[in-house]
Amino acid sequence: MVQMDSVWMCAVPVATIWTSPESIRELDESGITNPMSMNRWIAAMTLEERFALCKENSIQSQLIYGEPVIVKEIQNGWAKVIAVWQRSVKNRFGYPGWVPVQQLKEAEPVGESNGVIRVDVSKCQLWNLDQTPTSIVLPFNTILPKVETTEEWVTVKTPDGKRLIRKQDVCEGSSIHHFEKYPASKAAERAVEFLDLPYFWGGMSSYGYDCSGLTYNMFKACGHFISRDASDQANEGIAIPIDSPDTWERGDLLFFADESTGKISHVGFYYGNGQMIHATSSKKGAIELRVLAETHYAKKLSAVRRYDKGAGSL
Template sequence: MESMYVCAVPVATIWTSPESVRELDEEGTANPLSMNRWIAAMTVDERFALCKEKRIQSQLLYGEPVIVESVKNGWASILAVWQKTDKDVRGYPGWVPLAQLKESQPLDNAEGVVRIDVPKCQLWHPDGSPASLVVPFNTTLPMIKKEGNWISAATPDGERLVREQDVCTASSIHHFKKQSASAAAERAIEFLDLPYFWGGMSSYGYDCSGLTYNMFKACGFFIPRDAGEQAAEGESIRLDDPAAWKRGDLLFFADEQSGNVDHVGFYYGEGQMIHATASKKGAIELCTLSETSYGNRLCAVRRYSEEAGSL
């Protein structure tokens, strides 16, 4: 029987199956969780194996809702309802440790929603003492009230405070102020040098489409989770006319053997791209497209406008 849960840790990884987890991934499946310790404990090859061996699908942020379809041996088969995908119209599918989820509770006193607008955000208890949780960029929670420079939010662990300067607020997740695609590309600049992380959807590490998804989310848009599906939406822009490209357009690249879209980045203007790359640097970088191996694989340019992106 399906039921609604929320993510109860700062970042919960959505695994392909419970068997996808390796011994070295224990930190990433625990509660409490330390993304920093998990990532630091992996070599570059071990981190990239998450991709090559198709172990990870995506990630959830603290408080993000999911449908739980079933539970087996401490693992929940879930659908991430905020992550648009062709894999299931209800949300992105996969497996999450049940220990990293909590059953969703009805909330009668919410006045809207609050979204974290800084790379990392400290939470405080209502008495003003610091809570043990630091939550990542784009974490979105129900807002209870605003008092002075503090905003009270409903979290999986009860009422917590955040500083007004660290967040954006709206009447619902559908009503955050929409900003331009150019603004989305500018937000990506804030995360330069952040490690690449396959399936990454948090400010502890993004993958290529996780970066574009989250920067658009920060600008009021919900676009598809994966690069191939992002390439199927938006306005098509001519490949052979770079002068027509604008900052914030999405550049898509195809695998040379299959022809399928396997990478995406933001066009930044002046022939430059900002993207989360698994090659060489293994981080978010700003580069000149013509000086990279990606240039020859460019297969589509898409422009998202205010008509794009809804749940």
């Protein structure tokens, strides 16, 4: 075991943060490699095997390419990490868990900054400097340091060195907290772009979201960082009366509690006209837009929260 406190970066399109190294099943081997393919891993699982990741508490969250983590220790090829961009009550510095070391690279000093880019499409190709494609397809919301911009290309710094991304696929900001900011209603509208995307427990990428991964990432796409988990999100923003649905607005978050424990177990966006858009693990196992009253979630509604510039959480 090697003890350390250093900054590393995710070096694959999506790296899963596991509860422990012992959480891995035989069928998960393709999810811990480098290179890795989320499509191949998801395709190898039945719906029940995907849901088992939740039931067995195997997965905590995910990282996407270039996302920084603090590595606390390395043990038998696994790194104990804290995902510093994912706010959580589990650790004051970010979301904790375990990631295979081969899916990480030690971060190098960024040097003089020209700002950052964020991938603003569902997925996009990462290119070599000679404009030939790399093997990496970047998921939505990937953030990387910017080197320079031309009419067609943006040169970025990646865990693998300087690379290119088509300018049309990204938006630019001066820092991760200084992209253009949009209201919560826009976050709900962005979620529509991912209808039918498979539900994936712990999912934080455009290969598959879980319920709070969807809300977190749609707010991230609108320039705001909220907490990672639904239970934490339910303590942020402004409380809106749950018995006055005529006061709800598009972009409000709807929280649902387990009937036996009272603990928050699900979150979705209110979309207006009595509708909710959410990533559901029930039946369909995908992101869907539904009339709330027609779902089994309706009777579990426990809180409505509004996230706007006055909420103190964005």
